[in-house]
Amino acid sequence: MKYMLLIYGNEAGQQAASKADTDRMMAAYRAYTEALQKAGVLAGADRLQGSTSATTVRVTNGKTNVLDGPYAETKEQLGGYYMIDVPDLDAALSWAGRCPGASHGVVEVRPIWAM
Amino acid sequence: MRDDGEDARNAAEAVARQSYGKLVALLAARMRDVAEAEDALSEAFAAALGDWPKGGVPASPEAWLITEARRKMIDGARRRRSRQDGVDHLRLIADELEAAAAQQTHIPDHRLALMFACAHPAIDPRTRAPLILQTILGFDAATIASAFLVSPATMGQRLVRAKSKIREAGIPFRVPERSELQDRLAAVLEAMYAAFAEGWCDPAGTEIRRRNLAEEAIWLGRLLVSLLPDEPEALGLLALMLYAEARRGARRSPQGDYVPLADQDPASWNTSLIEEAEALLLRAGQRGMLGRYQLEAALQSAHVVRRVTGSSDWSAVERIYEALWEITGSLVVAINRAIALAETRGPAAGLAALDALMDNVALAEYQPYWAARAGLLARTGARDAADQAYERAIGLEPDPAVRRFLEQCRMELVG
Numbered sequence: 001m002k003y004m005l006l007i008y009g010n011e012a013g014q015q016a017a018s019k020a021d022t023d024r025m026m027a028a029y030r031a032y033t034e035a036l037q038k039a040g041v042l043a044g045a046d047r048l049q050g051s052t053s054a055t056t057v058r059v060t061n062g063k064t065n066v067l068d069g070p071y072a073e074t075k076e077q078l079g080g081y082y083m084i085d086v087p088d089l090d091a092a093l094s095w096a097g098r099c100p101g102a103s104h105g106v107v108e109v110r111p112i113w114a115m
Numbered sequence: 116m117r118d119d120g121e122d123a124r125n126a127a128e129a130v131a132r133q134s135y136g137k138l139v140a141l142l143a144a145r146m147r148d149v150a151e152a153e154d155a156l157s158e159a160f161a162a163a164l165g166d167w168p169k170g171g172v173p174a175s176p177e178a179w180l181i182t183e184a185r186r187k188m189i190d191g192a193r194r195r196r197s198r199q200d201g202v203d204h205l206r207l208i209a210d211e212l213e214a215a216a217a218q219q220t221h222i223p224d225h226r227l228a229l230m231f232a233c234a235h236p237a238i239d240p241r242t243r244a245p246l247i248l249q250t251i252l253g254f255d256a257a258t259i260a261s262a263f264l265v266s267p268a269t270m271g272q273r274l275v276r277a278k279s280k281i282r283e284a285g286i287p288f289r290v291p292e293r294s295e296l297q298d299r300l301a302a303v304l305e306a307m308y309a310a311f312a313e314g315w316c317d318p319a320g321t322e323i324r325r326r327n328l329a330e331e332a333i334w335l336g337r338l339l340v341s342l343l344p345d346e347p348e349a350l351g352l353l354a355l356m357l358y359a360e361a362r363r364g365a366r367r368s369p370q371g372d373y374v375p376l377a378d379q380d381p382a383s384w385n386t387s388l389i390e391e392a393e394a395l396l397l398r399a400g401q402r403g404m405l406g407r408y409q410l411e412a413a414l415q416s417a418h419v420v421r422r423v424t425g426s427s428d429w430s431a432v433e434r435i436y437e438a439l440w441e442i443t444g445s446l447v448v449a450i451n452r453a454i455a456l457a458e459t460r461g462p463a464a465g466l467a468a469l470d471a472l473m474d475n476v477a478l479a480e481y482q483p484y485w486a487a488r489a490g491l492l493a494r495t496g497a498r499d500a501a502d503q504a505y506e507r508a509i510g511l512e513p514d515p516a517v518r519r520f521l522e523q524c525r526m527e528l529v530g
Contacts, residue, residue, distance in 0.1 A: 001285040088287035089237060111284050 002085050002112035003092040008076040009105030028100040044083035051077040076105050123167035130176045136251030140225035144288045150278045159183035177222050227342040228288040234302040235286045242273045244306035262313050262328045304352050311356050350399035351409030354392040358415035361388035373520040381422035410439050429458035462494040482511040
């Protein structure tokens with residue numbers, strides 16, 4: 001089954017982090033990505049630009065409303081995702097637990113809708 | 116003349132009682148679809164009631180029901196058209212062929228895996244016990260709802276939601292690896308104990324559904340011990356439930372009055388259940404891995420020893436509460452430890468231990484704290500303070516029988 005690991009983190013905290021801490025974090029993500037690759041379960045991954053770059057679009061009664069900012073203003077923002085292909089939820093949860101994002105924010109695990 | 120209809124019904128009921136969970140577990144394992152397995156199985160039972168009176172009860176009723184239910188599931192997959200269902204369809208046919216090849220003599224038992232799926236950390240904790248009762252024992256949502264004091268509609272929704280979660284999130288049907296077994300087993304035991312506690316809190320035994328729930332939880336406990344014979348906490352939980360069950364009737368006088376443990380007549384306890392519990396606890400102790408359920412069972416053991424020695428083993432009780440306090444840090448445990456202290460070192464020591472808890476705000480609404488306090492104050496001769504504490508305890512107690520008991524204690528203060 002395919003699962004999306006959605007990584008939510010505190011952007012303000014990340015921006016305030018020292019260069020050394022940021023480097024450590026990047027290295028941790030590289031190692032994690034590599035581990036997923038070597039295990040043959042990686043189906044996709046991306047990091048997103050900060051939520052200040054987000055624009056939200058909603059069409060109501062045929063009128064398109066474009067708003068500056070993310071969909072929800074929360075303390076923790078969606079910052080990136082991994083898509084993995086593993087046998088079951090336990091395997092997905094165990095990968096989610098190893099994701100650096102789980103130690104700094106939260107990782108939401110969502111199964112992909114099979115078409 | 117034999118009544119074939121009756122024979123068939125009896126056979127179907129016997130299989131439903133003994134094997135319901137086993138059949139659901141087997142049918143649901145491959146696709147993780149509990150709801151569909153339950154539907155197919157209930158159709159298969161209906162077909163059995165039509166078929167068996169005519170053709171006779173098959174040699175292996177379980178195998179017959181499995182085959183019939185799988186056929187229903189294949190039909191269902193055929194009716195639906197999505198690609199995923201096509202894949203499902205092929206898997207079902209593969210299952211069918213596999214079963215035929217095995218001559219259907221042996222029905223594999225996946226109930227343990229099903230229990231672990233139902234008590235998975237990804238399932239809402241409130242729904243774990245109800246889900247186990249439904250999938251392993253075949254309880255309907257209305258019965259479970261009445262036992263857990265929620266509306267049937269709410270319980271129904273929770274169960275449906277939990278089953279969709281198992282299917283959609285891909286919660287596996289498997290017994291966890293050694294490394295994570297302890298954590299995951301704790302959730303299974305907790306669910307089982309929750310079911311038992313719901314049944315146990317009807318002391319008069321007037322609500323049949325609740326009483327049955329305690330018995331069913333014990334049945335589940337026996338099943339778990341048979342599937343995991345070396346798990347000390349599973350043994351401990353079964354022992355704990357049996358000790359409690361042995362004293363069920365003794366908690367009320369024939370007039371329906373509350374009888375505290377200390378006043379219960381050991382002759383009214385069920386000896387064979389106690390002996391079975393003692394043996395289980397001993398077996399658990401030999402594994403050398405202590406845990407909450409074993410300790411709580413040991414506590415019961417230290418109390419029921421009164422049937423042999425004439426008194427509870429209070430120093431053992433105190434030590435066990437000490438150990439439980441280390442594990443749980445629970446307020447209930449702290450209060451009981453104070454009561455044990457009063458027995459081993461006198462009421463003043465017990466009161467001092469209760470005083471140490473005073474900062475806790477939850478105590479304001481906690482009846483056992485005030486009842487314990489009142490009892491100890493009375494024993495130290497502080498009548499006014501005892502009177503006030505009894506008043507608070509009475510005001511907090513929902514059970515009329517316990518209220519009558521406390522009122523009686525309060526009246527005796529004056530005399």
